[in-house]
Amino acid sequence: MKLLYVVRKAKAKRTGLAPLYARLQMKGQKTVEFSTGIFILPKQWDPHGNGHIKGNDRLTDVYNHKLTEIRAEVISIHSDLERRGKRCTPSIVKSLYTGELKERATLIQAMTGYIQHRAREPELSRSTISNFGRQMKNVQRFLANRKDMKILCSEVNVRTLAKLDEYLRTEMKFKQVYCNRIIGFVKTVMDYAVLQEWIEFNSLNSYKYRRAERKKKVYLTQDELQRLIDHKFASWRLGQVAELFIFQCFTGLSYAELMHFDRSWIGVGVDTQEWIFADRQKVHGAQCEIPLFATAKNLLIKWNYKVPELDNQQYNRYLKEVAFLVGIDKHLTTHVGRKTFGNILQENGVSIESISGMYGHADTRMTRSYYVDVSAVKVAKETEAIRNL
Template sequence: MATFKIIIKKAKREPVILDDGTVTIYIKYTHFEKSSLFSTGVRVSYEDWQDDQRYPVKGVGKESKNRRINQFKSYLEKLVGDLIQKGVEPTTKNLKAINAHQQEQAKQKEEQEIRKKTEENVILQYNKFLEYSLTCKEKSTVRTLAITKHKLQKFMAYHKIKTLSVLEIDLSFYDKFKKFLSEKEGNSDHTIGNRIISLKNFLHWYEDRGGKVHLDTKRRAFKAFRETQPVPIYLTKDELETFANVDFQEEHFKWVQDYFVFQCNTGLRIGDMLLLRPHHIKGDVIEMISEKTSKRIFVPLTPKAKEILSKYDNRLPKKLKHRYNLYIKDALKIAGIDSLVEIRRKFQGKDQTITVPKYEAISSHNAVKTFITLALQAGISPKTVAEITGKTVAVIIKHYYGSNEDQLKAEMAKAFG
């Protein structure tokens, strides 16, 4: 005969009360006068204990505690039923053995779930992605990727999310993340687009290594924002000449001037220019492999580019990229490169046009646009410019080539008189 009873421990007929005033509730299993105690894991104040087999706990939280106790009792009753069904005598020893086995399995399953959640944790995996990126991407790209991780952490903190699985990155997450970046962080659509691009790069990396991602991430709706295609901003030939002839007194403006003028005369990306070494200079040309595209670059040197290289013994001073981009604006402002230009962007899905002095809109990237535009205006073919810069003709025409009003007038006059 097997019986179950909900009890608390007693010693010499007195309840065993712990130092904090609580008692542990057990299930007493008896089989042919042999008994064993099984802890329910529920502890309550001794005052809340009552010897009631249906509702052993009273006071605050009694419903959930009574439910847990009775569920554990039902679990033991089922184990006894399973033993009988298998033709095994449900002795206290056998019940203890099967309960220990079940508890061990439950523990292993829980540990497996914890490991799985840890393995799928977005921040943990993103850290691995950043470590990988350091081995094969530009430092500026890694910084952009790191900013996206920081934004993810801020998003989780704002929404009080302790852990986030990679599989939880779906369209619902996408919409909330975009809203957070726009409304709470004040990011433009262009910046939000960069964050989404970084996130998608991470997801591709994770999936390529056997991780599972949500199917939503492959939908067209899970996309980066794109701004209205801006008109390329560049320095005209006269503006470049004006800037090149300024006699700067501050040392940091002197090297910034040389950097920018050299870029405008060679079309080199800032990353490639910083990697330029004497062995890349072969007579009147620069020959090197582009850091970003891994394509061969072949740049015939202009007299101005030669002059700058000669000044530094064919090794430009190594400076920080972000300082260069910061100082360019100030240097151009001093040089009077301040004609007004319009910048188009999207913010919260709406087109915006703002007007700023040209120096505010210039970075090292615009030096490449200046080279390409001036080269094309001078009659160099797009194919030749593509060979020099390591870009495609389509990319050059779409993203880098700007035309000025004088050129347009001249071409119209030539065509129509």
């Protein structure tokens, strides 16, 4: 590895002083530079030998001494990495010298760095970043419980994840599906650590997730939805909540999309009829394209195309009362309305591909896994003609 000093004349100040940079080179590796923090007049630099600043004053002596110290420390880092058989590149040596990388970074440092990195992505929603933060806090609780807050990324292995999984299930009482999500977060963070050259490889790639119990999809049948539509609520507030839920059942919009609904989303579709063209709030660049069904349109007309605003927690709380009054023995949430949309469409012969497109999903796997079920009604309709076999 070579260390050269170069004067960056292009970055000179009005006074004529230009920054002096250290340049690290290694055959077959990308060259990197970092600032020495020294500013000199370009004519003061003598590039011969290892390079030094010309002059007899005290400041020049201080600067030349600093350059000698930088060279000595860089050589020391390089030699230490080679002695221990660690991967050594100009980028790694620079990161260790500048402090951008605390060599053998801790898992907590890696998680913090990963979240900060993802937070700079404009297409990522705040809720996603918040989810990362909650997952990190749960990992920190586990590490604090083990009194191992300074565990290094290089020390994290599949046994660590197995113990994390056990802690989350037994101490935190989380369901396996959420435990797997947190473990997936840790594995992703370790991939990020590899990209940052903090570790050489991700030792967690061989980890096998515990099988999560498949959660039964909850949605309304056509009969239950019709009972909800026909019910007359004595309470104005509960009637409004029911209407919001019915609107979701006929549009498939999520709570976030429902609260951001704007009349400008309604346009003319390929069939010259009115459609809803809604940008997904959760996925940047994804769009839902949904025919505007009569029930949904009638509600929009009633609301003068301004969807009533309601806090998510209040909405879900009121839905419990709505279900009780209508006689629906299911735990209703805003997401149940979204799932009802897809399942009722499927029962009426709409293909899974079309339903997936209306949800704004990239492919049908998400739709099949979490939203649409194969209902007995669909099976009955499709086997009716061959019942006498």
